[in-house]
Amino acid sequence: MTELLKVVGLTREYPGVRANDDVSFSIGTGEVHALLGENGAGKSTLVKMIYGLEKPDAGFMKLRGGSYAPQNPQAARAAGVAMVFQHFSLFEALNVAENVALGMENPPKMRELAASIREVSENYGLPLDPDRIVGDLSAGERQRVEIIRCLLQDPKLLIMDEPTSVLTPQEVEILFKTLRKLQSEGTSILYISHKLEEIRALCDGATILRLGKVVGDCDPKVTTARAMAEMMVGQTLHVPSREGGETGEVLLEVKGLDFAPANPFGTKLKNVSLTLRAGEVLGIGGVAGNGQDELLSVLSGEARTGKGAVMFDGQDVSHLGPNARRKIGILAAPEERLGHAAAPNMSLTENAALTATIRKKLSKNNFLNWKKTEDFAREVIKTFDVRTPGPGSAARSLSGGNLQKFVIGREVLQEPKILVVNQPTWGVDASAAADIRQALLDLAARGAGLVVISQDLDELMEISDHFAALNEGTLTAPRPAKGLTVDEIGLMMGGAHDMEVAEL
Amino acid sequence: MITFVKRPEPSKAWTIATPILAVILTMILGGLLFAAMGKDPVAAIRTIFWDPLFNEQFAAYSRPQLLVKAGPLILIAIGLSLGFKAGIWNIGAEGQYIIGAITGASVGLALYPLDAWWIFPLMVIAGALGGFLWAMIPALLKTKFNTNEILVSLMLVYVAEQILASAALGFLRNPEGNGFPGSRNLSQIPAMSNPELITGTGAHWGVVAAFASVVAAYVLINKHMLGFQIRLTGESPRAARFAGVKDKLLVVFCLGAAGALAGLAGLFEVTGPAGQISIDFGAGYGFTAIIVAFLGRLNPIGILLAGLLLALTFIGGELAQFMLGLPSAAIQVFQGMLLMILLAMDILVNYRVMILKKEAS
Incomplete structure (x- = not known):
């Protein structure tokens, strides 16, 4: 295998942090090479330098033996390096072909472009109609637009940043087929991910x-x-373990819940039903934007629903607000840490008061006891190993993982009867994620019922007793998590779009 | 190249330092403005900031004026600051101030010539209630129909001014006033007057209420659940809803409290320093109080100091008009500069200035 790209001693410093320090590696022609690392390990900085978005402070790169120092992404593309970003840059109101044309320096005529999009999409098993409006496409289909946009340039090296985070298992399979075909044609792929099983299968x-x-x-x-x-982590990894596992009485029952969010871009919940027993962990999977936020809001009490839709311990709690639900033991930790679960500019002490005043009795006659609140914040920081100078620090000064530990810890230490969490370990490094999962499992072992909404299927399989999936606002019937296969999970999540076409 | 780098958390030192720096910078730029107008900048700045308090000739008159002017400013600004902290923008305190004065004066004058100790307290209540109800118009429109409280409260100022004119010329006109517009002089009716409590200080009941409101607001914001909810709503409305804050109730409370305090300020003004309901009763306190609230960083203690400072520039400005012949527009520009510079310097609280060497490209 001949060497395509060689990176030697790349160093990039930002104020206060050395994002890349003497990084060297090489990719062979037709190789699928994985770049592995936790959040903040420097993967993004590295690929930005390869794609010409950042310039290295030291070190050099060689492409096919020649010197390679792209001044900007255009130069990188001209040299045969293309990149599919994790976040798409597409215009929803335009169709596929128009979006592709916008990314080109010299776009051909629309009709020719549409024809070549069709050709590439058929060649690589990525079904995509160039005339469809991007706003109507699923996340997986939008990714195909980005990939085809890259393939039209006939790249020698394709960089893919966390491509599978928005895909169902079936869509992942389709993507992998495409990547293998590209590889067989001699295209090299730099594949960034932290999903290790995928990397083992592909790279x-x-x-x-x-x-x-x-x-x-x-x-x-x-x-x-x-x-x-x-x-990746640099230490032995602790795998969460589960004690007991006996589930008890039914704690929470949701029956035929319909809910239309106030936000016009939200997802309507349709006829959602679930039961949750004491000590049970119900994992809810699904691709982002299929009603996860809405489900959390109707369980937390931020959104009120019709009579009898949410029953707790045999009583109708549908009309209760967040604080009334906290009082009876229903707690929640939303996905968005800054601005929903925590107020960015407020101190950790103040953020502790955000949800804990009722259960931890932090106020008397509506006057807050700041001393007691600070003690509680300290307890959360200590118990959950939150790295911060102290409870006086502003929430936004914490890293994502540390703030997540604080948010989860704040709820867990209130000993809820029911805890609803959305994306409990999103953007959290592996060891902290393991700690959080363990804390959730321990809480369940003490008899609480947990609803864990997540897009990380490995996580859900690891901690759930039952598994259900959200798909366009409907929830599948929960099934025992043990023994579920990846295919079954994929079908529960709504399967892949256009699966039949993909099988060439 | 100068860039701003976001601080991990707001700087406490800069929070205190920026208002002081803003005042100094305003003095310098204002001095340049006065110099450009052909006035001696040092004399002008001294006349505005120093002479009202320490000049032997004027201080005896102007020193009590400090509290007379600062009292309503502080009282109104404290009320406004509650809403501003929560992101509820009541721009119509001037109207609430006028309506408070009219309702309070109306209650008193309706009882004229009765003389009883409870008349003045009743007028105080009526004044607060008038301001409160006037503020309920934008509050209810906002909570029921999601209207913009900035527009509604501001427009109601002009409505209030028309009602004021009609009161001065019509239903409250002094029947013994020989046809001149304006009500009876309340400050000369013992049962209704709001006198200077300590001779030579200018302190009347409104000043007492202003100081009391500073203390109450301080406790509310820093110790009480409601104050915490107000701050939380301003910081992050979604987190506030998650914390169980009833946002509509909060709108009603913030606008209502601001209206009641502005109404009180109007009542104390009409029964004291102003003396009567007249066409030109609305002197702009309600608008200047917005500056006071921001100059004081929406902090009760800060508002107390800012109110005194702004009152000083009022008195000093008048003195400068009279002594140096500065046009009143120049004084208003000067006060406007103070707010603009303060807001501009706000960036230093959340950002660090960094000078980067230009990258060779």
Whole structure:
């Protein structure tokens, strides 16, 4: 295998942090190479330099033996390097072909472009109609627009940043088929992910980054996921374990709930039913934007629903607001940490008062006891190993993972009877994520019922007793999580769009 | 190249330092403005900031004026600050101030010439209630129909001014006033007057109420659940709803409290320093109080100091008009500069200034 891209000693410093420190690795022609690392390990900075969005402070790159120092993404594309970003940059009101044309320096005539989009999409098993409006496409289809936009440039190196985070398992399979076909044609792929099983299935080589430095290379086909994870984290990984597992009485019952959110871009919940027993963890999967936020809001009490829709312990709680529900033991931790679960500019002490005044009795006659509140904030910080100078720090000064630990800890330490969490470990590093999952499992073992909404299927399989999926506002009937196959989960999540067409 | 880098958390030191720096910068730029107008800048700045308090010739008159002017400013600004903290923008305090004066004066004059100790307290209640009800118009329109409280409260100022004119010329006109517009002079009716409590200080009941409101607001904001909810709503409305804040009730409370305090200020003014309902009763306190609230960083103690400072520029400004012949527009520009500079310097609280070497490209 000849060498396509060689990166030598790349260093990039930002004020106060060295994002990349002497990073070297190489990708062979037709190789699928994984870039592994936790959030903040420097993966993004590295690919931004390769794609010409950032310039290295030191070090150099070679592409096919020649010097390669792209001044901007246009130069990178001209040299045959293309990138699919994690966040799409598409105009919803335009159709597929128009969106593709916008990204080109010299777009051909619309009709020719549409024809070549059709051709590429058929060649690579990525069904896509160039005339469809992007606003009507699913996340997976939008990603195809981005991929086809890249493929039209006939790239030598395709960079993919966390491509599977928005896909159902079936869509992931389609994507992998495409990538393997590209590989067989000699295109190299730099694949960024933290999903280790995917990397084992797809990649030929892997470079592992930690804190901006290369900490190792490995062949993912022969290295275990656990070994790779430990290289990423730099320590032995603790796998959450579950004690007991006996579930008790029915705590929460949702029956035929219909809910239209006030936000016009929200997802309507349709005929959602679920039961939750004491000690049970109900995992709810699904691609983002299928009603997760709305489900949390009707359970937390932020949104009120019709009579009898939400029953707690045999009593109708549909009309109760968030604080009335906290009083009886229903707590929630929303997905959006800054601005929903916590107020960015307020101190951790004040953020502790945000949800805990009732159950922790932090106020008397409506006067807050700040001393007691600060003690509680300290307790959360200590118990959940939140890295921060102290409870006086503003929430926004914490890293995402640390703030997430604080938010989850704040609810768990209130000993809820029911805890509803959305994306409990999103953007959290592996060891902190393991701690959070363990805390959730311990809470369930103490007899609480948990609803865990997440897009991380591995996480859900690890901690759930029952699994259900949200798909366009409807919830599938929960099934025992044990023994569910990936295919079954995929079908519950609504399957892949245009599956039949994809099978060439 | 100068860039601003966001601080991880707001700087406490800059929170205190920016108002002081803003005042100094305003003095410098204002001095330049006065110099451009051909006046001696040092003399002008001294006349505005120093002479009202310490000049032997004027201080005896102007020093009590400080509290007379600062009292209503502080009282109104405290009320406004509650709403501003929560992101509820009541721009119509001037109208609430006028209506408070009219309702309070009307209650008193309706009882004329009765003389009883309870008349003045009753007028105080009526004044507060008048301002409260006037503020309920934007509050209810906002909560019921989602109208913009900025527009509604502001427009109601002009309505209030028309009612004021009609009161001065019509239903409250002094029957013994020989046809001149304006009501009876309330400050000369013992049962209705709001006298200077300590001779030579200018302190009347309105000043007492202003100081009491500072203390009450301080406790509310820092210790009480409601104050916490107000701050939370301003910081992050979604987090506030998650914390169980009833946002509509909060709108009603914030507008209502601001209206009641503005109404009180109007009542104390009409029974004291102004003396009567007249066409030109609305002197702009309700608008200047917006500046006071921001200059004081929406903090009760800050508002107390800012109210005194603004009152000083009022008195000093008048003195400068009279002594140096500065046009009143120049004084207003000067006061406007103070707010603009303060808001502009706000960026230093949340951002650090960094000077970057230009990258070779």
